[in-house]
Amino acid sequence: MSTLRAAGLRVRPIARADPEDPNALRRGIARRAGPLHLPGLIDGWPAGKLWQPEELTKRHGTRRVTALVGLPSTGVLFPQDQRNYERELPFGEFIERMGAEGPEVPCYLAYQRVHEIFDPADCDFASLRPADGHGTDTRVWIGSAGTRSMLHSDLKDNFFCQVWGEKSVILISWRDSRAAYPFPGNLVNSQIDLAEPDLVRFPRLRGATLHHVRMRPGDLLYIPRGWWHDIRAHTPSVSVNHWFGEPLGLPDYLRLLGSLGPAYWGATARDFVVHGLLRRKESTRFFFSPASTGRRLYDALRTGDFSRDNDPSTGAQ
Known part of the structure; x- marks a missing residue:
């Protein structure tokens, strides 16, 4: 955050909702007033125990998975096609590698549908979101320190949950999409690396308000549809997200x-x-x-x- 503030950018903490208030999250979703951080909301989920690295190795260690390894630690685009970073290996070997790799060459088992590996009952999203008839999707993200989901926008509302480890999330409102400088051929991915913001090349970023939160185990973050988000891991970590609601069209x-x-x-x-x-x-x-x-x-x-x-x-x- 010091880099962003030193550049003169407005950075505000994300609003907190009371995790003890069962209706706080639903009210926030209905109002669409912005993102909400609910610290400790998912502390009681089975995933908090069953998705610890040791448990993952014990329960799923022999399963073959396709992970991204040797990822770049800087830059917005991959230097090579994503398929060049894909490696098939036993899940247990990936977990060991996840803990050993430094942030210079991160590895990621990402965008994996939860039900393809775990019991979906390990994370109870149905009780948190309104029932609206729209399709939902739940994905798991397991990786080393230094993994990055660069600034991008999703078309659905999103619950982002930190199960283990810590990540930082920076958000920019959909209203400020011009300040996010999408790629000319791709309106949902930003050209900006917020770790090194270039305000000469991207001057409209000065007019946007950035929202920041550090996610710790048990925390849930509600990201409204369209909001741009940049997610980076400080430690080896396990996260899960859940898309729901009516999409942008x-x-x-x-x-x-x-x-x-x-x-x-x-x-x-x-x-x-x-x-x-x-x-x-x-x-x-x-x-x-x-x-x-x-x-x-x-x-x-x-x-x-x-x-x-x-x-x-x-x-x-």
Whole structure:
């Protein structure tokens, strides 16, 4: 945080809600007033005990998993395609590696659906969110110190929970999306590395308010849909997140696209043709790369769904 404040950026703590008040979280979701931090809310979940590294090794150590290893510790994009960092190995070997690797070469078992490894009952999200009929999805993130989910935006509301270890989260409102400087061809990933903010290249960032929280075991963070978030691990850690609710749709992204100017319109038109009409494969140098804006617009015109291949809850429970 000292780097951001030294650069003259406004950094505020995320509002806290009382974890003893059973309706505090639901009220926050209904009001959509911003993110909420509920320290200790999930202390009683079985995941708090069963997802400790020692337990993971004992219960799941022989299971084969595909993890990302030797990841870069700096930069917004991967130097190579994401597939070049993928390695298949026993879960127990990954857990050992997770504890041994330093932040210079982090490793990550990330974006894994919880039910593919664990019992979903280990984390009780159903009692926390409103029942609205929209699809949900729950993912687990297990990694070494130094793992990073660079500044990006999701289309659904999100519960981000810290099960073990510590992470920092920085958020920027969807209203300040222009200040997040999305990539011209990708409206949900930012060009900014908040560890080294370049305010000469990205001057609009000065006008945004950044919100920060350090997540500790048992903490839950509500991230409203569209809010940009940057997540970094201080220690080896285990986290779980849950997407839910009505997603942002085509009109929201068209308004953002319209505000960003000709460079974005040209990139969208190019990708509409190249990756939509011509179906050419896109590179995966973002962290779990979404489809380009042009490809998504092509899908919207063809199927009526702007996020057909980008909604993580599609087909999930």
